[in-house]
Amino acid sequence: MSLPPEGDAIQLSKMDVDSSQSTGSAVDVPDNEALKSIVEGMASSSVDENASGAKPKADAADSIPSSSFAKTAIKKQPLCVLVLGMAGSGKTSVVRRLSTYLASARKPFHTINLDPAVKSVPFMPYIDIRDTVNYKEVMKQYGLGPNGGIVTSLNLFSTMFDDVLKLIAKKEDHLDYIIFDTPGQIEVFNWSASGPIIAGALASVYPTVILYVVDTVRSNNTQTFMANMLYACSILYKYKLPFIIAFNKIDITDCKFAFEWMQDFEVFQDVLAEESTFSSNLTRSMSLALEEFYCNIKACGVSSFTGEGMADLVEKLAEGAIEYEEYRAEYEHLKEESSKRREEEKKKSMDKFKADITADGKEPISVVRDAIRNETEMLVNNYQSDSGSEDEELDADDIEETKEIESFQSFLRQQKEKAEQQRAHKIREQNHQAE
Ligand SMILES: Nc1nc2c(ncn2[C@@H]2O[C@H](COP(=O)(O)OP(=O)(O)OP(=O)(O)O)[C@@H](O)[C@H]2O)c(=O)[nH]1
DSSP states (O other): OOOOOTTSOOOOOOOOOOGGGTTTOOOOOOOHHHHHHHHHHHTTOOOOHHHHOOOOSSOGGGGSOTTOHHHHHSOOOOEEEEEEESTTSSHHHHHHHHHHHHHHTTOOEEEEEOOTTOSOOSSOOSEEGGGTOOHHHHHHHHTOOHHHHHHHHHHHHHTTHHHHHHHHHHHGGGOSEEEEEOOSSHHHHHSSSHHHHHHHHHHTTSOEEEEEEEETTGGGSHHHHHHHHHHHHHHHHHHOSOEEEEEEOTTTSOSHHHHHHHHOHHHHHHHHHTOOSHHHHHHHHHHHHTHHHHHTOEEEEOOTTTOTTHHHHHHHHHHHHHHHHHHHHHHHHHHHHHHHHHHHHHHHHHHHHHHTBOTTSSSBHHHHHHHHHHHHHHHHHHHHHHHTOTTSOOOHHHHHHHHHHHHHHHHHHHHHHHHHHHHHHHHHHHHHHHO
């Protein structure tokens, strides 16, 4: 693990995957301590301002003393943009183009690469999963194929996502956007454990939106369009975060048709009427179900090649950030409700416990009773077996021990009687109250 030279994008530690343990042994847990030291180290290192678009250090706001009301009253938070989409839809290209656009608009941002299998990243990521998890070693050590390796790598990475949050927190005051590029296969993020962990962790701290990239050229086909929309719908309802669809590659095909299909159900039906396959019938019936989904999303057309539509996309992201506030309110409400529920459950079990406590308040009756019964039975058994052979001579120690046993037995009997009396008293009281 080595720190990048000052001025480079900061990287997480390389996960220690020891190739000598290649047969069936578990991959080492990510080196959190090393990460922590990097977090500390970051305080003194600087990030490449030009590559990442971060604000110059000598910002006017920085010259305001930290005790200043103006600086502490308004806490700026970056907008997290999770870029998802089918394989080859152009996620990475969109992240790259958006980065260029934000840099030229002097909007500070960072990019984070969550794709462990990507060969090269055409932008300078602030955090790169490949610096933490070696996906090929994961495949080797777990005996997995490429997809399993990607899923496992992302799952491993998500276990240390709190460290990623700490790294982000170090820079949050200076950032407007944090853009996350995700693995090529959408199911890796969407249906594995890591997706909800990462999205949930981000959304619980920062305004977060999902940017769903669609290949407009391929979506010209009604069935591909419907498959894309069903996927988008499942993501929207799964994460319940503000959702933006970016129809990419509009330099090849205009995305007007897609907007029409989304806005006007009949136009889509007319196109489907020209097809008579079984799948078009299925698509027809499904399109009805998606009407409500279309009302809840924002869409725009972009080209990662020409940069067309980037201004519109940034506008949609800003709307998403506003919409997120509703999510935050709901999230806070849910959090409050669940903590209330937990409190009530705690109180209920406490009451139950108190009701089961003896008069001297030391132990629940049932516990004392069971302990006494067990002890008594054990001692009586021992005593009987010991005294079974009358011919045996008892030495002084044996006599002493027998006396002790007898006296302890009598103590236990008393305790048992006391406990039984209390129990009977309690039952009487309960019956009395019931009457
Ligand atoms: N014409 C055109 N091609 C594009 C555009 N955006 C991406 N591409 C091309 O589409 C292909 C896939 O782009 P990527 O950015 O790698 O897509 P991705 O979704 O990140 O791909 P994976 O992560 O590997 O699934 C590449 O060949 C890009 O050059 C665009 O706006 N216009």
